[in-house]
Amino acid sequence: MEVPVPRPKAPHDRRRQILEAAYRVALRQRVAGLSSRAVAAQAGISNGLIFFYFGNSRALLLALLDWLLEETILRRAAEREGSPEEAPSRLAAEVRNALESLLRDRVRLELFFDFWFTGSHDQVIRDRIRTALERYRQSYLPLARSVVAQNPARYANVTAEALAGLVTAFLEGCALQLIAEPRNFDPETYSKALASLLGLPPAPGESEPKRTKP
Amino acid sequence: MEVPVPRPKAPHDRRRQILEAAYRVALRQRVAGLSSRAVAAQAGISNGLIFFYFGNSRALLLALLDWLLEETILRRAAEREGSPEEAPSRLAAEVRNALESLLRDRVRLELFFDFWFTGSHDQVIRDRIRTALERYRQSYLPLARSVVAQNPARYANVTAEALAGLVTAFLEGCALQLIAEPRNFDPETYSKALASLLGLPPAPGESEPKRTKP
DNA sequence: GCGCGTATTGAGCACTTGCTCAATTCCTCA
């Protein structure tokens, strides 16, 4: 159905080509539809070749999962870990940023959740997802610490760990709501609401010019 | 003299029996493992009988989904809708209550998410889940309204709808975290943290008499 | 040209799935 790819073949390219085909198939047919024949057809090769390069279908699945986790979760965590700034006021901006990322990553998020539950009987898949989520949560720890430190009275019985967990739980729940109802999801409303609860100034996004909303 | 001791299986009982068997199979093998033969074996009947009572496998799936939604989501929403009290201080207690319910419903929650993503290509399944979640969110609206009304200055640019959405997003995210790491999930920490953010008194649960659990 | 190892193909096997249906059992009631 798609464009066939007549190309010279380096082993690494072939693996990439198969992975990309698998991704496309998964977008259409979900993880359950990831049969070797479907992926081979999408890549324009015979299904035997998939086992030549990946050994078995589970290995292909894991490779796709790794790419997906990197793209949707670990990369975002790394970005946050990379910035040394820890001003409490950054948290609102980070949340706003995260919510807009969700919107951008919607199809990949759907696939991610599909992996999670379709493959949840597989201990390896489960572990990789758990580890990725754990790292995502950890990436909010420095900011959470700075927020707590800034206002010790208010956060008397709230640890930074709990705050980071709360924020990521909120973001994960937002991801679910986004998938359930893509049309009704508004990052601005939610990020404002959370910023307000945290007693932080609203994130300096594109909300500056317009303010007339009762 | 008619003695009704040896009763023929009433049609309704058989359906129930099959549904229960399907639930048990789903607990072990997930939604993907819900084959007619597996369910039949679990119920101790032949696989043909399943099609006699349900027509096709999708109908059985939908029936199981309905039961699951009722048990894990709609029932909770109905409980909240039933109580006429709307004191703002109730919100913290409700959240705490909800978090503890999550803990109790863990296996059913896992199955619920499995349904969501395994069956997300099916428009009917998707719609039923969306509707259930929508109703769950709505059930927090009265409380959210009362919280906003109690402190208009603080929630100047946060609508009750946004607050209800935020709370349910948080709860849904907690459900995910609970499934990802059942051991590390502590309802008390999270409900305290949220109550603190909302500026509400902590829920009057079992936190008064100090539980000796580190 | 020739060999040789890698890449590639696709038929084929064993298995699972949803579902059908003729055959059989069971229950009720006359």
Add this chain to the structure above:
DNA sequence: TGAGGAATTGAGCAAGTGCTCAATACGCGC
């Protein structure tokens, strides 16, 4: 007792799956 209808069985079919493997095509140093 037996007729009739509902309930129940399980073999069987078509379609789909992961995976194997003999057969072939290809690239490349001679």
